[in-house]
Amino acid sequence: MTPVARTPAIVVAGHTMALAVVRALGEAGVPVVVAHYDARDFAQASRHAVASIRVPHPMVDEAGFVDALVARGREFGGSVLFPVSDDSTVAVSRNKPVLSEHFRVACPDWEVTERVIDKSRTYEIAATHGVPVPRTVIPLSEAHLVEEAARIGFPVLLKPAEGHLYFERFKRKMVRAETQSELVDAYRSAVEAGLVMMVQELIPGDDRAVVNYNAYFSQGRPLVEFTARQLRKAPPALGSPRVAISERIPEVLEPGRRILAAIGFEGFACTEFKQDSRDGIYKLMEVNGRHNLSGLLAVRSGVNFPLLHYRHLAEGFVPGAIPYRAGLYWTDVFRDAGYSLAYLRRERNRPAAYLAPYARRHCDAILDRSDMGPFWARLGYLVRNSGTTARTAVGSPAVADRHGAKRETT
DSSP states (O other): OOOOOOOOEEEEOOSHHHHHHHHHHHTTTOOEEEEEOSTTOOGGGSTTEEEEEEOOOTTTOHHHHHHHHHHHHTTSTTOEEEEOSHHHHHHHHHTHHHHTTTSEEOSOOHHHHHHHHBHHHHHHHHHHTTOOOOOEEOOSSHHHHHHHHHHHOSSEEEEESBHHHHHHHHSSSOEEESSHHHHHHHHHHHHHTTOOEEEEEOOOOOGGGEEEEEEEEETTEEEEEEEEEEEEEESTTTSEEEEEEEOOOGGGHHHHHHHHHHHTOOEEEEEEEEEOTTTOOEEEEEEEOSOOTTHHHHHHHTOOHHHHHHHHHHHOOOOOOOOOOSSOEEEOHHHHHHHHHHTHHHHOOOHHHHHHHHHSSEEESSOOTTOOHHHHHHHHHHHHTHHHHHHHHTTOOOOOOTTOOOOOOO
16 A cells, blocks of 8 residues: 655754754654744754745844745645744744644644733743742842842843843853842843843752643643653753653643643643752743754654644644653753763762763664764764863853854754
8 A cells, every 4th residue: 555645844043942843853753844033043963854934034134034834835835834933933923823724733822822921921820820939020120129039039030031042142041049139130131131030939959840731722721641750951951951760750741631622722732840859849940932953852762743733734633641751851962061071079989870861761852873863963063062062061151143043942
């Protein structure tokens, strides 16, 4: 019997999150086209990418970005369009009515995406619907900032309402302020850049206290769920995961379901919680309304979220609950090696702790012996830009230009 040709998928963005989606779909026989826009992208080097196209950066030229996709709609009409970075998700969601004329768009409508992208709105919705959150305030002035920080108690976090905009400007997700002067300096810089900031209570607990609730949502309920624990972050405490493990964490199922239902989310989301060591309660950190950095962990554990998402949109297949393997590690060897060396004294882990994920059953974000193209592309970029990469790894305050793509987040 001749196999039925499948509708192509267009994965928009080309970094780690995109590579997970490319492999998850390509291994299942879906033709994948990578639409990339940054020199650091490497997903297009995967053997699972049947084609790649260069598009304008969505944060630099949103209209040109949309026009480029629409032009490709004549060639790949009816394809499933997967934006897999915050940059591309914002642009695709905001222009979903136009893009839906050419593609099956795998992201929520803009009114829903906006509730996820703007973390202040996410926290407001969570608090209204009984989902535990850290104490969070949007300061109305510098004086208000100082007043609220004193009320919360140092150290505090200074977090952007829109994380992708802040990371684009400062190459970090947030600031941990130990003193009032640190807080005010960081706040002034952000305000000068035109960004809305929040001062937030610091939830005590190490990197292992942070967990992911991954879910495919439809019509207000979860069809498929998966949970994982983050083990090491890049940088520690304030960054995105560099090592994680699949684990059943029932405590986050109910609050995860509640926040996604309250937001009105449809499709795949990765929701991050942190367990407060003071009371044991998992508190909401953020909701990511696109496929996540460690997305390959769920795939290798038995839950292929990109394929489920694709089949739901392209084939009308409605997924159901899927059992998954617990205890599988996910690593990002490039970032894990770099940050482990840079933070060796701070993390104080024994060598055995660093090596444990690699000595046991694991999957890597980039390194795959059956698909080495992305590894060599990533390595080549790092070698060519070794000075800049080293400064970034140790937390350099250097600011990249407007064309720098957002690095990966949870």
